[in-house]
Amino acid sequence: MIKRIAPDAQVIDITHGIQPTNVLQGALVLASTLPYMPEGIHLAVVDPGVGGDRKPLALRGSDGRLYVGPDNGLLLVAAERLGAVEAAVELAERAYRLEPVASTFHGRDIFSPAAAHLAAGVELEALGPKIGVDKLVRLELPAPDIGTRRIRATVLYVDRFGNVQLNLRPADLEEVGIEEGSRVEVAVGFERYYAVAARTFAEVRRGDIVLYEDAYGSIALAINQGNAAEMFVARVGQEIRLAALDA
């Protein structure tokens, strides 16, 4: 669809691996990835509300990036990490859709045509009426529960290596006294595991569980040359509890 409307546009796929209907996962992957992508028109679709009354959107960030996708919170996490959202419109202009619009595939019939027309030089404001940025739907990001030497965290993402990304930043570990070399109890449901906090897999033995800062600045769990997600039977949204053991 994009190449029909904008033959010179370069299309770069980030992923087709987001779990169906998992808007939060899509939003977090987009936010982690975009800082490393060329600036452009960022199209994202995870859209359980397709065909209902959720609005189709295009946004412009204060840095000039453009975003296209459903008004369900998918775009805002990324757009606001990269700068404020400056303008938002509803994709209502029929001239920039593929008519008739199918009830179940707005990726093809609304979002891709809008992104392609933006790539071809159409102004954001031509795509439909303005919406107040304060009216946009927002996701609630899960916050960790930080206690004394203990953290209740949530799995945000599992990559294809089985590495398990948590909703934690390095400062959260510091707060409970976990530092490089610390031994850490990892509780998943009724199961208990033992991990070591390290900077890189190369510092631990094969098969060790590692708690580390991943390449996106989040805290993650991995098994050196193994698959942590399989061992923990970890899914996005699941609770994982960490406890600092005495050094």
Next chain:
Amino acid sequence: MIKRIAPDAQVIDITHGIQPTNVLQGALVLASTLPYMPEGIHLAVVDPGVGGDRKPLALRGSDGRLYVGPDNGLLLVAAERLGAVEAAVELAERAYRLEPVASTFHGRDIFSPAAAHLAAGVELEALGPKIGVDKLVRLELPAPDIGTRRIRATVLYVDRFGNVQLNLRPADLEEVGIEEGSRVEVAVGFERYYAVAARTFAEVRRGDIVLYEDAYGSIALAINQGNAAEMFVARVGQEIRLAALDA
């Protein structure tokens, strides 16, 4: 291979997810997808007969589109939906193959080189001798069995969301009295399920089974925010029986 011969060609992948040897599935996905793709040289390979006596083909449609693939029916469904096939040749000219041709990988050694040479401006007729269009191998498309308030349908495709596409069009449902809002019994083997006919997922509750017209104009079964294919253990080619219940 394509970029070696035609460095300026733009390559767009439709899918690498067709089940091995499932020519019918490949033909239907191609026919559903091409109307939304830029016009070009359409290369498709699902090729259980590789190395046997099935011919390698290139076709030209009456709208100017070109098609490359095996003579097993894969290309014709798409080509004829978009207009009549105007010319067909057998890919016999050795100058446009990668010699020596491997016995098991004509995608690399015959089909991709032919598509690339067409992209680089070689005439269809230069690729090999003409074949009569009436001589081309055709697939038999499964037809639904439509009774009184009952239909025996066949699964044509299962997408990555678990939505189950049937060999039915909206007119088939009308014929047995199924309309928006109708309750429908869905029988798969000895199992019975209950679905509702709706225009979009947003009209039903989470977990409801929906019978709807999908984005390609076919009738499909889905579970709102669930996976219908997993529930039905549905596979391409399987029979699914629908019965209209009294409203």
Next chain:
Amino acid sequence: MIKRIAPDAQVIDITHGIQPTNVLQGALVLASTLPYMPEGIHLAVVDPGVGGDRKPLALRGSDGRLYVGPDNGLLLVAAERLGAVEAAVELAERAYRLEPVASTFHGRDIFSPAAAHLAAGVELEALGPKIGVDKLVRLELPAPDIGTRRIRATVLYVDRFGNVQLNLRPADLEEVGIEEGSRVEVAVGFERYYAVAARTFAEVRRGDIVLYEDAYGSIALAINQGNAAEMFVARVGQEIRLAALDA
């Protein structure tokens, strides 16, 4: 990352399907594939030693191709099949990295930037200090054990059709008297199967096990219209024993 640094570079993905940490599999797929790819800058990352003391490399082959990846043997099999390695450097120059470099994602922070800068015209020697080619880490390729009418082989690769590639060439089969039409016993652990040596699937019946020369010049096992890897429960690195039966 590549497009940020070299917007005009064309990026072609070979595969994202290498098993995590399987450097040998990555090296063999690269060596099989590159002869069919346009000459360019070949970036490969299978990197269990990321964050440790393995060096990041760029190489130049005698045919002018450039290679970027970790110094763990991944690149050398391909580079040496296509000609001698003429120069090697360590990717140490900070100006051509994404700083700060994450400890676990050198694909993004070291290898892709290096490949992109090479694509944009930077000289290999500018990326860091020279390394002697004789100092590069080499993989030990598994060699078959060839006896009298018997071979112990190793699985090198399983493709998505379930075809099982072995570390054998046609000459190895000749040596033990297996030729076209021969019946062959295939032993996997305690299980025994019977295969026929053939040039192409089209020569055998549906469901037959075929021993054939695949499209990369290696010997492979397949089931005509079936999945050999599932039947054999075959994994990369596993031993498979072949015995010629009397004709």
